[in-house]
Amino acid sequence: MAGNSQRKGAMRKEGTKKGQVVGSGGQRRRGLEPKGPTPKATERTKHPAARRTRAVEKKAEAEAKKAPAPRSGARGGTSVRASKDGVEMVFGRNSVLEALRAAVPGKALYVQQFLESDDRVREAFTLAAELHLPMLEAQRSHLDKMTAGAVHQGLVLEVPPYKYAEASDLLDRAAAAGEPALIVALDGITDPRNLGAVVRSAAAFGAHGVLVPERRAAGMTASAWKTSAGAAARVPVARATNLTRALKAYAEAGCFIIGLAAGETSLDDLDTDLSTGPIVVVVGSEGEGLSRLVSEACDLIVGIPMTSTTESLNAGVAASVTLYAVSHARRNAR
Structure with a gap:
């Protein structure tokens, strides 16, 4: 009925701040106003296209985090990637072939499915069969994951961690051979190729083993094994938690500790009697030389005579020269 103020919804209800219920209050008119261009599908939060875009971006970020750092050797370079548990992945046809030629002790050779074969x-395949190495077929995605996306060319060689000997094992090896101990200890050598070269020289001149520190030093990686040219299979490498303590233990066992550095005594003047007894030759890095504590643990500091134009020798070369001098003195004393 006209003028009936009791009609439901016509009056403001008590206890509410809202206006009258009847009528749109202009909301329909404002709803007809233009809102601008329609956003793209990828810009709409709940649109499937936007969800797919976010998923792709997250995947790219995750892969970027997993990607190897620059100059890490995972792309090109040494073509070797090591994991936290010590397992190495050697990848790339040339790198894998060189490792197999050097008889690096691999665990398995992974081959990509439908791989196009060439001479390498x-x-x-032939070398792996001769080494009785398992050959496992794998999808490319699996090899990509093993090498963190590096270029593997369809071949990945898995190399297990090297089994290091104990420092005392090197003395036992000399005793078993009935010979005075000849051991090479490395202080601050961080290049695995230098370690491999020292192992090769140790094998050539009759040393009974090589001792390296556990930290801040090169380990027996696939690169060191290749540089040793197979000598790592014949000469044990031991690890010491503390190199200084290990040298003192050798001294207590009757070994004479010789450090290589610029000292007053020349290698040419090394006493023959010392050479024929148990000896530990300590070699420092080319740049830093022997550390202070290691130098104090040595019984004698010996220098290799050189021309004035040459300041120092590579660690592998210095060890080789010294081992030859000791070996020569022992042969003459027989």
Whole structure:
């Protein structure tokens, strides 16, 4: 009925701040006003296209975090990637072939499915068979994951961690051979190729083993094994938690500790009697030389005579020269 103020919804209800219920209050008119261009599908939060875009971006970020750092050797370079548990992945046809030629003790050779063969691949298969190395077929995605996306060319060699000997094992090896101990200890050598060269020289001149520190030093990686040219299979490498303590233990066992550095005594003047007894030759890094504590643990500091134009020798070369001098003195004393 006209003028009936009791009609439901016509009056403001008590206890509410809202206006009258009847009528749109202009909301329909404002709803007809233009809101601008329609946003793209990828810009709409709940649109499937936007969700797919976010998923792709997250995947790219995750892969970027997993990617190897620059100059890490995972792309090109040494073509070796090591994990936290010490397992190494050697990848790339040339790198894998060189490792197999050097008889690096691999655990398995992974081969990509439907791999196009060439001379390197065929030789790798032949060497793997001769070494009784398992050959496992794998999808490319699996190899990509193993190498963190590096270029592997369809071949990945898995190398287990090297089994290090104990420092005392080197003395036992000399005793078993009935010979005075000849051991090489490395202080601050961080290049695995230098370690491999020292192992090779140790094998050539009759040393009974090589001792390296556990930290801040090169370990027996696939690169060191290749540089040793197979000598790592014949000469044990031991690890010491503390190199200084290990040298003192050798001294207590009757070994004479010789450090290589610029000292008053020349290698040419080394006493023959000392050479024929148990000896530990300590070699420092080319740049830093022997550390202070290691130098104090040595019984004698010996220098290699050189021309004035040459300041120092590579660690592998210095060890080789010294081992030859000791070996020569022992042969003459027989």
